Amino acid sequence: MRIDVLTLFPGVMEPFFASSIIARARAAGVVSICCTNLRDFTTDRHRSVDDRPFGGGPGMVMMCGPLFDAIERLEKDDPTPAVRILLTPQGERFNQSIARELASEKRLILICGHYEGFDERIRVGLKPREISIGDYVLSGGEVAAMAVVDTVVRLLPGALGDETSAEHESFSGSVLEYPQYTRPREFRGMPVPEVLLSGDHAKIAEWRAEQATNRTAERRPDLLAPAESKEDDGRR
Numbered sequence: 631m632r633i634d635v636l637t638l639f640p641g642v643m644e645p646f647f648a649s650s651i652i653a654r655a656r657a658a659g660v661v662s663i664c665c666t667n668l669r670d671f672t673t674d675r676h677r678s679v680d681d682r683p684f685g686g687g688p689g690m691v692m693m694c695g696p697l698f699d700a701i702e703r704l705e706k707d708d709p710t711p712a713v714r715i716l717l718t719p720q721g722e723r724f725n726q727s728i729a730r731e732l733a734s735e736k737r738l739i740l741i742c743g744h745y746e747g748f749d750e751r752i753r754v755g756l757k758p759r760e761i762s763i764g765d766y767v768l769s770g771g772e773v774a775a776m777a778v779v780d781t782v783v784r785l786l787p788g789a790l791g792d793e794t795s796a797e798h799e800s801f802s803g804s805v806l807e808y809p810q811y812t813r814p815r816e817f818r819g820m821p822v823p824e825v826l827l828s829g830d831h832a833k834i835a836e837w838r839a840e841q842a843t844n845r846t847a848e849r850r851p852d853l854l855a856p857a858e859s860k861e862d863d864g865r866r
């Protein structure tokens with residue numbers, strides 16, 4: 631997969647994409663990631679990427695020009711068709727199933743804004759899929775784009791080592807993790823549950839399944855009954 635990220639802060643994002651599992655996936659040729667600075671596509675003396683809204687009101691609006699030019703350049707340099715993604719609080723809420731859809735694409739172009747909004751003609755002209763990562767206010771789309779890239783890359787075949795499988799993770803099986811312990815057997819008066827030291831693997835599996843179910847019912851009942859949940863009913 632190829633992922634392009636359009637941002638005013640490539641220097642903030644690049645170190646993240648050069649770390650950990652994403653770095654390993656890039657080195658293995660599973661994904662190529664390229665950050666492009668929108669500022670490089672400005673045409674005026676001040677290198678503007680935003681401007682005041684027609685009709686007045688607070689804040690600044692991302693202009694069409696630099697963004698359209700940047701996308702045209704990217705798609706000319708590599709004609710592989712791309713799914714365009716606009717990171718915005720107005721988007722559909724990102725989740726593991728959207729990540730799976732995106733992971734099946736050949737190419738993604740993520741667009742990060744840093745303003746109150748985008749000129750509406752960006753939506754009309756570029757037809758992006760709009761994604762939010764949740765109901766809280768970030769300063770811009772960069773953190774959201776990093777979350778999306780991280781989630782998608784770990785789903786790509788070959789991105790994780792053999793020891794881990796994305797299939798085994800929470801949200802794939804839609805239950806939370808069971809409690810885990812490592813050495814020492816007792817820490818500040820808190821012992822490791824006896825069953826985990828018993829060597830009885832059937833009993834251990836049973837305990838873990840029960841713990842995971844209880845914990846999920848307690849903390850995330852929406853995962854067990856998605857239809858009734860607030861998180862999943864489409865309201866915003």
Ligand code: 9D3
Pocket residue numbers: 717718719743744745746747761762763764765766767768769770771772774
């Ligand atoms: C009406 C006032 N604000 C909407 C909540 C305007 C606004 C604030 C902050 C518009 C954009 C932003 C910057 N946020 C993002 O670009 C963003 C975001 C987010 O803030 N939360 C969750 N997901 C995302 S994706 C992009």
